[in-house]
Amino acid sequence: xxxxxxxxxxxxxxxxxxxxxxxxxxxxxxxxxxxxxxxxxxxxxxxxxxxxxxxxxxxxxxxxxxxxxxxxxxxxxxxxxxxxxxxxxxxxxxxxxxxxxxxxxxxxxxxxxxxxxxxxxxxxxxxxxxxxxxxxxxxxxxxxxxxxxxxxxxxxxxxxxxxxxxxxxxxxxxxxxxxxxxxxxxxxxxxxxxxxxxxxxxxxxxxxxxxxxxxxxxxxxxxxxxxxxxxxxxxxxxxxxxxxxxxxxxxxxxxxxxxxxxxxxxxxxxxxxxxxxxxxxxxxxxxxxxxxxxxxxxxxxxxxxxxxxxxxxxxxxxxxxxxxxxxxxxxxxxxxxxxxxxxxxxxxxxxxxxxxxxxxxxxxxxxxxxxxxxxxxxxxxxxxxxxxxxxxxxxxxxxxxxxxxxxxxxxxxxxxxxxxxxxxxxxxxxxxxxxxxxxxxxxxxxxxxxxxxxxxxxxxxxxxxxxxxxxxxxxxxxxxxxxxxxxxxxxxxxxxxxxxxxxxxxxxxxxxxxxxxxxxxxxxxxxxxxxxxxxxxxxxxxxxxxxxxxxxxxxxxxxxxxxxxxxxxxxxxxxxxxxxxxxxxxxxxxxxxxxxxxxxxxxxxxxxxxxxxxxxxxxxxxxxxxxxxxxxxxxxxxxxxxxxxxxxxxxxxxxxxxxxxxxxxxxxxxxxxxxxxxxxxxxxxxxxxxxxxxxxxxxxxxxxxxxxxxxxxxxx
DNA sequence: AGCACGCCGACT
DNA sequence: GTCGGCGTGCTC
Numbered sequence: 230x231x232x233x234x235x236x237x238x239x240x241x242x243x244x245x246x247x248x249x250x251x252x253x254x255x256x257x258x259x260x261x262x263x264x265x266x267x268x269x270x271x272x273x274x275x276x277x278x279x280x281x282x283x284x285x286x287x288x289x290x291x292x293x294x295x296x297x298x299x300x301x302x303x304x305x306x307x308x309x310x311x312x313x314x315x316x317x318x319x320x321x322x323x324x325x326x327x328x329x330x331x332x333x334x335x336x337x338x339x340x341x342x343x344x345x346x347x348x349x350x351x352x353x354x355x356x357x358x359x360x361x362x363x364x365x366x367x368x369x370x371x372x373x374x375x376x377x378x379x380x381x382x383x384x385x386x387x388x389x390x391x392x393x394x395x396x397x398x399x400x401x402x403x404x405x406x407x408x409x410x411x412x413x414x415x416x417x418x419x420x421x422x423x424x425x426x427x428x429x430x431x432x433x434x435x436x437x438x439x440x441x442x443x444x445x446x447x448x449x450x451x452x453x454x455x456x457x458x459x460x461x462x463x464x465x466x467x468x469x470x471x472x473x474x475x476x477x478x479x480x481x482x483x484x485x486x487x488x489x490x491x492x493x494x495x496x497x498x499x500x501x502x503x504x505x506x507x508x509x510x511x512x513x514x515x516x517x518x519x520x521x522x523x524x525x526x527x528x529x530x531x532x533x534x535x536x537x538x539x540x541x542x543x544x545x546x547x548x549x550x551x552x553x554x555x556x557x558x559x560x561x562x563x564x565x566x567x568x569x570x571x572x573x574x575x576x577x578x579x580x581x582x583x584x585x586x587x588x589x590x591x592x593x594x595x596x597x598x599x600x601x602x603x604x605x606x607x608x609x610x611x612x613x614x615x616x617x618x619x620x621x622x623x624x625x626x627x628x629x630x631x632x633x634x635x636x637x638x639x640x641x642x643x644x645x646x647x648x649x650x651x652x653x654x655x656x657x658x659x660x661x662x663x664x665x666x667x668x669x670x671x672x673x674x675x676x677x678x679x680x681x682x683x684x685x686x687x688x689x690x691x692x693x694x695x696x697x698x699x700x701x702x703x704x705x706x707x708x709x710x711x712x713x714x715x716x717x718x719x720x721x722x723x724x725x726x727x728x729x730x731x732x733x734x735x736x737x738x739x740x741x742x743x744x745x746x747x748x749x750x751x752x753x754x755x756x757x758x759x760x761x762x763x764x765x766x767x768x769x770x771x772x773x774x775x776x777x778x779x780x781x782x783x784x785x786x787x788x789x790x791x792x793x794x795x796x797x798x799x800x801x802x803x804x805x806x807x808x809x810x811x812x813x814x815x816x817x818x819x820x821x822x823x824x825x826x827x828x829x830x831x832x833x834x835x836x837x838x839x840x841x842x843x844x845x846x847x848x849x850x851x852x853x854x855x856x857x858x859x860x861x862x863x864x865x866x867x868x869x870x871x872x873x874x875x876x877x878x879x880x881x882x883x884x885x886x887x888x889x890x891x892x893x894x895x896x897x898x899x900x901x902x903x904x905x906x907x908x909x910x911x912x913x914x915x916x917x918x919x920x921x922x923x924x925x926x927x928x929x930x931x932x933x934x935x936x937x938x939x940x941x942x943x944x945x
Numbered sequence: 946a947g948c949a950c951g952c953c954g955a956c957t
Numbered sequence: 958g959t960c961g962g963c964g965t966g967c968t969c
Binding site: 334 | 946947948949
């Protein structure tokens with residue numbers, strides 16, 4: 230070890246650390262060249278490993294650089310890897326005031342590791358404070374955070390902000406309960422309904438790391454099935470983590486875990502628990518007192534010790550997408566965790582995303598599915614009402630309520646509650662074929678065509694090219710129509726049509742958890758459907774057009790997922806359960822609903838995405854900023870050679886007032902956006918290029934900010 | 946981002 | 958000579 234860089238503990242006999250700055254001050258006055266490293270001669274430093282490598286928590290500024298600090302002797306014991314520290318961080322060589330050296334202000338950081346010496350050639354400042362001896366940042370969590378930062382071209386500090394909850398001293402003071410010994414292996418329960426279900430549980434219980442995409446049968450059993458997978462993993466002596474989309478799902482899995490495991494074996498991590506309780510639960514997990522976790526998306530980082538299983542429910546739900554930078558998706562984070570910890574992976578849903586299908590198609594995960602007979606036995610009968618039916622149906626055109634729907638509701642109400650799903654308001658209409666309703670796409674890059682004012686040319690939402698002579702590649706038609714919105718009124722009319730029956734509503738403001746099994750009309754927006762005791766007798770899914778006409782790539786998948794989520798609450802067709810969907814029966818998502826084949830739908834969708842160069846087969850990133858800032862960024866970034874830049878296109882100007890959209894430019898500023906697309910396998914190269922350019926831009930003080938978003942959710 | 950350092954023109 | 962303009966670059 231070199232005494233040149235000082236921090237070797239060699240100078241313990243000299244001046245106290247505060248005087249270091251004075252020493253350096255006099256050195257400077259003596260005009261010794263500054264390049265020569267000076268020593269911390271005289272500082273009372275830790276005798277072993279006197280250097281602390283620290284991640285300074287200061288936004289995007291540093292982009293994953295560590296800074297070395299000297300460890301004063303009195304902090305030696307507490308300054309362990311993983312603790313929160315405070316350090317002085319600021320410009321210049323520091324001023325001297327009252328005999329103390331003062332850099333910038335005190336800022337927070339994490340102690341990453343202790344070293345014998347630093348590779349930094351200047352003098353080291355001392356750690357100012359160890360905030361608490363609790364080692365919150367484990368090596369695994371750091372590795373995961375780093376992988377997530379790389380995947381999303383974000384900074385480590387940003388990811389750690391998502392991964393480590395704010396400290397609460399009171400929560401730290403309390404001792405966590407003593408860990409319980411592993412439970413015995415559970416029964417397979419209803420996992421026997423799936424072809425390889427029992428084998429999957431067996432593998433978990435014997436320490437294996439199976440990976441599966443699980444297409445769950447409709448009905449309420451899924452939460453118990455998840456709980457049994459957790460129990461099997463615990464019985465192997467390992468920990469397990471379950472991430473679900475919302476508080477209602479957490480409550481279901483929580484109850485199932487209590488039923489299967491008993492009290493005290495699992496923690497619940499949700500954002501709405503309040504900071505102290507949340508940190509207390511998190512600490513119990515970190516300390517190894519609790520080995521099983523269920524929670525919403527922030528729990529994806531839960532520091533479960535000796536992780537044996539990560540499980541995710543309903544990855545198509547967009548609440549799995551973290552809104553804070555760098556906006557990681559729970560599915561991708563859990564994929565990274567499964568790879569890093571070599572643990573089992575379970576991705577379950579009633580429906581199926583293209584990403585899930587890709588995991589199976591690529592061979593990374595196996596399918597966990599029930600036989601067609603099983604599906605037919607538990608799924609409701611699905612019927613459709615398309616345009617032709619509506620055209621023939623004069624009464625329906627007036628009331629917008631088709632006869633078939635009317636009959637299904639009336640018949641259903643004789644046997645129990647009937648669910649009516651109405652879409653939420655607020656999606657942008659885009660252009661589709663007026664004849665067959667296929668979305669109108671750009672012939673160059675397959676982006677969505679956006680309608681201008683009537684008469685004006687169509688323009689691509691991705692590359693900005695005009696389309697002067699569009700015709701439909703599906704049916705040859707060349708009439709366009711904007712997709713229409715609006716359905717709440719239909720439900721109100723429905724309520725008036727059945728005056729003897731109570732109408733209950735469940736939506737954003739007021740979400741019902743369950744409804745009794747008595748006849749009632751239950752009007753709900755997607756995602757807010759209450760569970761009915763004994764299942765709904767029937768469900769009516771209104772305005773499929775609105776759902777399918779949504780601008781983004783996932784319109785079909787999303788519509789199917791929402792329909793299936795509602796239909797999964799309906800009794801099986803053997804028990805008379807019926808679903809009526811008002812949508813064209815020739816459309817692919819509608820057919821998939823009728824056949825109850827979400828996996829087949831996702832597989833076909835995946836094939837198409839591969840052909841068109843869409844994610845998740847290729848990877849995309851969106852970069853946005855003012856025209857000037859964007860141009861500057863694009864001229865500086867060294868993209869992988871395969872990368873394709875689409876655009877720029879102007880973004881809609883954010884207007885003041887009303888709810889601010891996440892990811893929208895500052896109010897009143899005209900921003901532009903490009904999409905960058907790379908082929909399979911080049912995602913990491915793309916992310917690293919974008920990150921490097923961002924970092925260089927910060928250092929060079931480039932004009933204006935650009936936002937980088939890997940896996941943009943709204944690509945048309 | 947702050948903040949100090951440094952290399953140029955007008956002042957006691 | 959030296960006080961201080963803001964252009965550059967660093968922060969352990």
